[in-house]
Amino acid sequence: MDVSLRKYPYPYSAMLAICSDLDETPNKDIYFETARYLNTTEETLLGKGVGLEVGNTIYFDMPEHNFSYTNTDDDGREKIHQLIQSGHIDCFHSFGDFVNSRTRIEECWSEIQRGPRKIEVWVDHAQAPTNLDDDIMEGSGAVNGSKAFHADMTVQTGALPFIWKGRVTSIVAQNSSRCYAAILNKKNILKSTKTILLEFIKGWLARLGNVKYAMHKENKVIRKTRLIDGSSVYEFMRCNPSCGGVSSNDKARGIHHVLTKKVLDTLVKQEGASVLYSHLGKVFSVDEPFKDETRQAFELLAEYQQKKKILTTTTRRLLGYIRTYEALTYIIKRVNDETHIYLSTDFVGEDLQGLTLYVKQPQKTKLYVNNQLINEIVINPPDTTKKPSISVPWISLSLPKLSK
Numbered sequence: 001m002d003v004s005l006r007k008y009p010y011p012y013s014a015m016l017a018i019c020s021d022l023d024e025t026p027n028k029d030i031y032f033e034t035a036r037y038l039n040t041t042e043e044t045l046l047g048k049g050v051g052l053e054v055g056n057t058i059y060f061d062m063p064e065h066n067f068s069y070t071n072t073d074d075d076g077r078e079k080i081h082q083l084i085q086s087g088h089i090d091c092f093h094s095f096g097d098f099v100n101s102r103t104r105i106e107e108c109w110s111e112i113q114r115g116p117r118k119i120e121v122w123v124d125h126a127q128a129p130t131n132l133d134d135d136i137m138e139g140s141g142a143v144n145g146s147k148a149f150h151a152d153m154t155v156q157t158g159a160l161p162f163i164w165k166g167r168v169t170s171i172v173a174q175n176s177s178r179c180y181a182a183i184l185n186k187k188n189i190l191k192s193t194k195t196i197l198l199e200f201i202k203g204w205l206a207r208l209g210n211v212k213y214a215m216h217k218e219n220k221v222i223r224k225t226r227l228i229d230g231s232s233v234y235e236f237m238r239c240n241p242s243c244g245g246v247s248s249n250d251k252a253r254g255i256h257h258v259l260t261k262k263v264l265d266t267l268v269k270q271e272g273a274s275v276l277y278s279h280l281g282k283v284f285s286v287d288e289p290f291k292d293e294t295r296q297a298f299e300l301l302a303e304y305q306q307k308k309k310i311l312t313t314t315t316r317r318l319l320g321y322i323r324t325y326e327a328l329t330y331i332i333k334r335v336n337d338e339t340h341i342y343l344s345t346d347f348v349g350e351d352l353q354g355l356t357l358y359v360k361q362p363q364k365t366k367l368y369v370n371n372q373l374i375n376e377i378v379i380n381p382p383d384t385t386k387k388p389s390i391s392v393p394w395i396s397l398s399l400p401k402l403s404k
């Protein structure tokens with residue numbers, strides 16, 4: 001076969017999204033400075049930025065001292081809208097603890113939807129009534145007839161295709177074989193062995209027919225499934241390869257135990273994709289949100305990107321890429337001495353970015369998507385497979401200057 005799909009955008013071997021729930025983010029400065037720290041190389045309140053691509057979540061009605069759309073001021077809300085439009089706020093984190101009526105849900109939904117770019121990912125939060133999972137996350141967002149029912153408006157319309165329903169694995173690399181190595185910690189044999197054992201049991205329970213852990217066994221980032229009201233969704237699984245288990249080090253205080261060389265090397269070696277479960281708003285303190293070890297962890301991740309090993313992106317982009325990659329089909333036509341690739345997909349636009357195909361003669365290859373010629377093709381030199389390739393360009397998101 002002269003043409004084959006590369007698993008990830010050239011030249012990367014793996015993909016990672018830091019999917020951070022905003023729980024307990026103390027104030028708007030920390031929320032927006034976190035975006036600037038992660039997405040630019042500027043000096044920020046948290047240190048010198050690392051220039052990655054990382055999104056964030058948002059919710060509405062929450063207790064005091066928790067940053068949220070409702071709790072912040074007009075300036076904060078304006079900035080939230082700017083970041084939704086730039087792609088840097090890419091996930092809902094439920095509608096918030098206190099949202100439990102159709103009227104309030106409709107207000108929140110229409111308020112947040114006012115710009116052209118929409119949030120298309122939903123992450124259940126704690127025991128929020130609007131959660132879409134009725135099992136692990138105890139929500140009634142998809143329970144027809146309940147006060148917090150909203151799936152008819154948010155999911156069935158196709159507006160929210162990607163849903164997180166509470167599943168977290170200790171395995172670092174999804175879309176790859178299950179590898180326990182990264183969890184084992186020599187300094188903490190007892191804890192890490194227990195975590196491995198637990199993850200192992202989840203795999204076996206799934207083999208025995210346990211529905212709750214079916215995703216763990218498959219070790220896939222996304223799967224097609226249905227909510228309780230029957231609406232069809234892409235469910236995604238997050239990972240937290242902390243040796244103490246999925247609920248330890250799942251925050252800014254401790255992320256340096258997760259973004260380690262061992263974990264990142266495993267992700268690369270396994271050619272995996274990971275949506276990392278974390279809470280970056282759970283900082284050390286308001287005055288010193290990150291410590292040196294926090295910054296070193298993000299700098300390490302940035303190094304893997306600079307060395308073209310791991311592509312770090314937002315949750316929405318990672319899920320969109322994987323969905324496109326898994327669902328597309330193509331046929332090859334020979335026209336004189338040229339190779340014409342006809343790719344068919346339901347997911348076009350930004351979701352095609354980064355798509356890479358190994359071809360024999362890149363200069364003599366044309367790419368058509370749904371019968372339309374793609375003009376902006378990049379030609380890549382051979383990678384470790386010694387094969388050259390062509391790509392649809394991956395265009396990095398750019399963080400807007402947040403108005404004061």
Ligand SMILES: [Zn+2]
Nearest residue numbers: 021023125126
């Ligand atoms: Zn939460």
